[in-house]
Amino acid sequence: MSLINVANLTFAYDGSYENIIENVSFQIDTDWKLGFTGRNGRGKTTFLNLLLGKYEYSGNIAANVSFEYFPFKVVNKENNTLDVISDIFPEYLHWKLMREFSLLEVSENILYRPFDSLSYGEQSKVLLATLFLKENNFLLIDEPTNHLDITARKLVSDYLNTKKGFILVSHDRAFLDNCIDHILSINKTNIEIQKGNFSCWWENKKRQDNFELAEHEKLKKGIQRLSDSAKRTSNWSHEVEKTKKGTKNSGSKVDKGYIGHKAAKMMKRSKSIETRQQSAIEEKSKLLKNIEDSDSLKIPQLVYHKMRLAELENVSIFYNEKMVCKDVGFIIEQGDRIALTGKNGSGKSSIIKLICNENISFTGTFRKGSQLKISYVSQNTSHLQGNLAGYAVNNGIEESLLKAILRKLGFSRVQFEKDMSTFSDGQKKKVLIAKSLCEQAHLYIWDEPLNYIDVISRIQIEDLLLEHQPTILFVEHDRTFCGNIATKFVNMHGL
Structure with missing residues (x-):
């Protein structure tokens, strides 16, 4: 050691x-x-x-x-x-x-x-x-x-x-x-x-975050209460000080020494309150520094006019006349969150490409609803280059919304000015997910969306899918994510 x-x-x-x-x-x-x-x-x-x-x-x-x-x-x-x-x-x-x-x-x-x-x-x-x-x-x-x-x-x-x-x-x-x-x-x-x-570690972090949030809220209320009290005391001090001059035409003598002492005492109390207030502000500034920005995400899902979106029956897929998967069958209905599982090479990505309209050679029956809008996240991020503004224009999505989603996923504003080719692998993947979340679709198809993506963002994406319950078909090897999200599992056995 x-x-x-x-x-x-x-x-x-x-x-x-x-x-x-x-x-x-x-x-x-x-x-x-x-x-x-x-x-x-x-x-x-x-x-x-x-x-x-x-x-x-x-x-x-x-x-x-x-x-x-x-x-x-x-x-x-x-x-x-x-x-x-x-x-x-x-x-x-x-x-x-x-x-x-x-x-x-x-x-x-x-x-x-x-x-x-x-x-x-x-x-x-x-x-x-x-x-x-x-x-x-x-x-x-x-x-x-x-x-x-x-x-x-x-x-x-x-x-x-x-x-x-x-x-x-x-x-x-x-x-x-x-x-x-x-x-x-x-x-x-x-x-x-x-x-x-x-x-x-995650449980400890949540406890610490919750404690800091509670302390932050308590100190915020205390600072406001002290601020109000300081203003009242200061106003009282000024009012008392005025009485030194006596009431106009009263003819009575005023004990200026007593009133001055009382005003000074009130001013001292006001200063004490201000000191306590500043101390509380300093204490508050120590909180929340490590609480991650994990605001909730939204997904603009469209409602399809039929319950069934797609169906595969005894589908086998071929590349260069070589079969990659055999007799695959399942149905996609509105509200389904389907995890496509199986070993690498079992044909998962091939099934996804078939559903996404790519030119795939297959046998069997494949039906897909007419005018079905699909939002697709691919495994590959190597094509990402140029700035986010141009990327938004080229993909017909709103730039401000794209950047707002990326901010929620942990991007700094400085990152927005950089070329996407310089992004880390995880940041590139987040761009593809953010793009998908900007698109209105009936069906979301995500092929290994979490590769390189940090844990906090994974949890945000989980929360999004559980709250909004979009129809989604996904391939993902994160066991925790699949267990939390999937309503159905389709296991690809390969050949």
Whole structure:
């Protein structure tokens, strides 16, 4: 066991006026299984790169360990998998690799296949196995769940639960809960570490947020009460002071000493109230700094004139005369929230493309309602470039609404001025979801919408779908999300 000490760490990218990380200090035990969470764009990957020494920073990072980052960059993907592993770690021992392969249920046969012929899930497992061959290193694991289906995620989570000495960036709640014992969170104004899994941290955060909101409301009312009292006391003091001059034509003598003393006493009380008021204001300013902006979202669903929107019966889909799925059948009716599940390669995206009018070769029966309006979120975000204003115009949506939704999903206003090609993967995905939420549709079809998206935004999207109950067909490998949202499950068995 050793410690990684971070002291007064501050970092900003060249040419930026904003610090991504500002004056943070904490310690990490290298035996921990540390989950890492925070809104998209808060600097999780940046912090990992700082540990790797990729950027200059102010402050200090002291560690007696070497760091290894996942995913490894594979330059020659056309090489056999065995050669790819040798390039990453020339000194590896074959029996240790086979031990890791066994834990990840990877066949030894794939070592002799070109790396780029493996599925994304197989590639991730191979690279994870290689990562854990490097003993006595502290491992930085950045979003390993991307491209993994639900079954593979559970397997990898169980695998990581047998390990220690890593930081794990993931937004999958069930995945994190199963394999971490501490959590590092990048909040709006600080970075903090807590013992426990994600659910423990989330419950603690909700309790703290609720406490701060209650204190904020109590102090707000107290400040108003003190303000009113200070005004009354000040007015009384001025009125008493006036009586020093006596009532006009009264002829009576006024005890100016007594009245002056009384006025001074009232003024002193007024000053005391103002001091208490300022103290309450300062106390209030310490609250709510780390409460995330998670305003509720809305979805402008249209009502279709029929209950049934689409129907598939014994549908089989082909690519280049090769069958990818067989005898698929299900019905989409208004109000359904259908999770399309199954292993990668079982034909889920192909079914989605068929329903979305893409030119897909199929047999069987497929019926879709006439003039049915569909809003589609694709897996791919690589086409996003240019500014948000132009994107809104090109897609026929309202720019102000698009930006308002993105603000609710954690975007800063500064982000609106940047080219979308510079956005993080999670921010790009949020643009596609925000676009969908701007579109009026009868049916929403989302293909892996949560890839790279932070946990708080996932919970916002869950709340949206549960409150407004749109008709939606979706593919998603986040078990918690599927369990909370789906009213029906359609399992794609593949071939």
